[in-house]
Amino acid sequence: MLTRIRNAIQARHDSVMMPHSKMKLAVARILKEEGFIRDFDTPRIHLQYREGRQSAIAGLKRISKPGLRVYVGKGEIPRVYGGLGLAIVSTSRGVMAGRQAWRDGIGGELLCYVW
Incomplete structure (x- = not known):
């Protein structure tokens, strides 16, 4: 999912198609709440651009991979880029932003960074 978004931003696409899964929908919901994407529906994510076709997403980095899972405590x-970026964490209460997980005092699997 992250690679598809990264490639679509490089090609200046307005939207990108995604296969459906609950995890991808949860990550897309967080990206929308944090203002990194404009909107999403089941198969498509609509990217957000600023003035001069500057993408709202400057970078995406996957942290936890199938071969090496990365878990963090509460x-x-x-903090990504001193609080300007976003860490996405999969917790026992669902997928949430790193700031929300920190406020709730729970840890989990560190999925990715977005800035």
Whole structure:
């Protein structure tokens, strides 16, 4: 999913198609709430651009991979770019932004960074 978004931003596409899964919908919901994408529906994510076709997403980095899962405790959730970026964490209460997981005092699997 992250690679498809990264490629669509490089090609200046307005939207990108995604296969459906609950995890991808949860990540898309967080990206919309944080203002990184304009909107999403089941198969498509609509990207957001600023003045001069500058993307709202400057970078995406996957952290936890199938070969090496990365877990963080409640006090170990990283701040991305000094709080300007976003860490997405999969917790026992669902997928949420790193700031929300830190406020709730729960840790989980660190999925990706977005800035």
